Ligand SMILES: Nc1ncnc2c1ncn2[C@@H]1O[C@H](COP(=O)(O)OP(=O)(O)O)[C@@H](O)[C@H]1O
C-alpha cells in the first residue's frame with residue numbers, strides 16, 4: 001500500500017498542507033509541538049481506525065473551524081489507485097463525526113474504510129508494550145488480529161460479553177451464602193461453556209499468528225541490533241488447545257472464593273526475552289525501542305503475508321535513543337515499502353534519497 005498524495009485542511013494545528021510522499025521514505029522534521037505527529041495521525045485516520053493517540057474526534061478539527069478534511073490518493077500493491085475523502089465534523093455541525101467517501105461514492109462512516117488502507121503505527125506510547133501490564137501485550141495481539149480477521153473481532157466480542165456475565169454472577173449471586181453450591185455451579189457452567197467455545201477459537205488464532213510473528217520479530221531484532229542480542233517472543237497460554245473447558249472446571253471453586261474469573265485467554269501474556277532474560281525487567285530504553293520496532297515491523301510483514309498487501313509504516317519519534325547503527329538500519333530497510341518517520345533532527349536524513357519535509361507551526365514545506 002502507498003500514499004500517493006494527501007491534502008489536509010483544518011486538521012489540528014494544520015490549516016492547509018499538501019504532502020507528496022516518497023515511494024519509500026518520507027521524513028517529517030521539525031521542533032517539538034509543530035504538528036509532525038498531527039500529520040502522521042491524519043495519515044493513520046485513512047485506515048478507518050480511531051486516532052492512535054486516543055481522544056475525541058472533535059479534537060481533530062482545527063480550533064474554531066466547523067470541520068476538517070483529508071483528501072488522499074492511495075495505491076494498492078497491484079497498482080490500483082483509489083481516492084479517499086475523509087471529513088471530521090464538529091458536534092452540532094450538519095454532519096458530526098468521521099465520514100469517508102471512497103472513490104467518489106456517497107460518504108459512509110469512516111469505520112467502513114477498515115482494511116482499505118492498512119497501516120502500522122509506532123508511537124512512543126507503545127514502549128510500554130515491553131514493561132507495561134500483560135493487558136497491553138494482549139491488546140497488541142488482539143488489535144492486529146482484529147485488523148486481519150473480521151471474524152476474530154466477532155468472537156472476541158462474544159467472549160468478552162460472556163466474561164462480563166460470568167464476573168457479575170461471581171460477584172453477586174455466588175457471593176450469597178444462602179444459595180446452594182450446586183446451584184452456583186450450574187449457573188457458572190452456562191457461561192463456562194460459552195467461554196470455552198469462544199476462548200478456544202481466540203487462542204487458536206493467537207497461537208497461529210505468533211508462529212508467524214515471533215520468528216519475524218526475532219529476525220528484525222537481530223538485524224536492528226546487528227546480532228548484539230537475541231529476542232524471543234513466547235506465548236504464555238493458560239491452557240493447552242482443547243483444554244479450556246477442563247481448566248475452567250478446575251478453577252471453579254477458586255473463582256467462587258475470589259469472586260472473579262481467573263482462567264482463560266483474557267489472562268494470557270506474551271513473554272519477551274532478550275538473551276533468555278525477561279525484557280520486562282532488564283531491557284534498556286534503547287532495547288525497549290528496538291523490541292517494539294521489531295514487533296511492529298513483524299506485524300507489518302505478517303499482514304503482508306496474510307493479506308498480500310504491505311501496510312504503510314508510520315513511525316513517530318522512533319529515532320531518539322537509538323544509536324547510529326540502529327538508526328542507519330531503520331533508514332535503509334524500507335525496501336520498496338512506504339515509511340513515514342518524524343524527527344526533531346533532520347541531519348539524520350540529509351543523506352537519504354527520501355522526501356524530506358519540514359513542519360513549522362502547522363505549515364509544511366518540502367526541503
Ligand atoms: N484541534 C486543534 N486545533 C489547533 N491546534 C491543535 C489542535 N490539536 C492540537 N493542536 C496543536 O498541535 C500542536 C502539537 O502538534 P504535534 O503534532 O503533537 O507536535 P510534534 O511536531 O511535536 O509532533 C500543539 O501546539 C497543539 O496545541
Ligand SMILES: [Mg+2]
Pocket residue numbers: 033036037038316317342
Ligand atoms: Mg510528536
